[in-house]
Amino acid sequence: MTVPANEIVVRSPIDGSEIGRVPATALTEMPQIIARSKAAFESWRQVPAPRRGELVRLLGEELRRDKETLAALVTAEAGKIVSEGLGEVQEMIDICDFAVGLSRQLYGLTIASERPGHRMMETWHPAGPCAVISAFNFPVAVWSWNAALALVCGDPVIWKPSEKTPLTALATMRIVERALARFGAEAPAGLLQCVIGGAELGEALVDSHDVPVVSATGSTRMGRIVGPRVAARFGRSLLELGGNNAMIVTPSADLDLAVRAIVFAAVGTAGQRCTTLRRLIVHPSIRADLLQRLRKAYASLPIGDPRRAGVLIGPLIDAAAAERMQAAITRARGEGGVVFGGARRTAEVPAGGHYVEPAIVEMPAQTATVREETFAPILYVLGYESLSEAIALQNDVPQGLSSCIFTRDLREAETFLSAAGSDCGIANVNIGPSGAEIGGAFGGEKETGGGRESGSDSWKAYMRRQTATVNYSDKLPLAQGVSFEI
């Protein structure tokens, strides 16, 4: 059957079957959509922040009600196992809770003025319409990290989800509609919008002067385009891009703990998390033991239909992802890598999906292939002698998202966390690199883009800062003692 040009056919990565068709947003509609967001900003910015928080509270309630249904759709559309689908929706609920509290804590500063009878302060105001461009692998959570904060900060949101996962986005918007209906008329039309389609829709947001904040999550390739284009119009971008995350395993590490952390972080979500563990930097004194335990664990990992109880590794998102994995393994072999696992799986998995065995690849050095992010379950193993060598190896990649060390040695742990330690946005001790909590700021350095979203003071990215000074005296003293008598 031919598909009309304005329709996107959605296929499940589980078995390649068609699970829906959704109308795509026409590029010509974008100016109107942006204008609606701009108009919504005029009134939303004047609604008191705690009241804006009430809308987010209702959204959290509605998400709780539909947690299982939305999670099942995440599984169907992104291929996550049931528990990870549920975890993704839980993350949406958690950030709503966080944002509700935040709505009463959007604080500024008062600063001592050098002039008598003056008060100086710093106030945070809503920034304006915020674009959220999201990736396929967290099809709904990334939107909520941004939207929950943007809403309490007073910003309308236009969401451009991945073209690979429009169904979960539209389902989320249905949940949003329920929260909006309960909230009432104070929420203006166009406060929360969603556009369905590819990069061209994202680019319309990226280039618009009426969208002061662009939060873009995806590949470094995408960020290289989006970052400079937003900067060219002096907009603010919040980039959450690729990672190449490492774990250093030291001689004193608790190996039982390390093995469990490695397996979850390296193969969970079939290696398709930005925080997936991709590099293992191991001391030679424990290397043989650790690798033997890992191979044993890998050999028995249940791979298959992510809806089935007990399955831990679902499909890759599409054929291209499976091909990129095979190409990376071939290149790594050419660079001297010794490969365990990594084959395509066709037996006992649904036909039409792209299932793979996770790979462990022992490398002689940190080669060009190791330094790249391949979005699949490949774990490269490297060796080290001194901690400084291990930290240098861990930092010697273009990306800077997440990192960790397994050690029981306080000196090693603190060195890893020090200014001379990990150069990543996230650094953990005796915890794998993935599975962050929403309370902390999330994001990374270097080619990961430098953005921070979710917890801590990430909310400041959605607001503009104003320094205001009030003169309550009957004189007009000038700063720096400047005299200007007229």
Ligand code: NAD
């Ligand atoms: P992708 O870069 O292919 O697409 C991400 C989004 O960007 C999609 O919505 C896409 O339509 C849009 N896009 C692509 N080109 C664009 C352009 N020129 N202008 C505007 N928008 C554009 O990424 P993906 O394959 O969906 O996701 C996987 C990647 O995302 C991995 O590299 C992963 O590490 C990264 N990721 C990072 C984080 C993080 O927080 N750091 C989180 C999730 C995923």
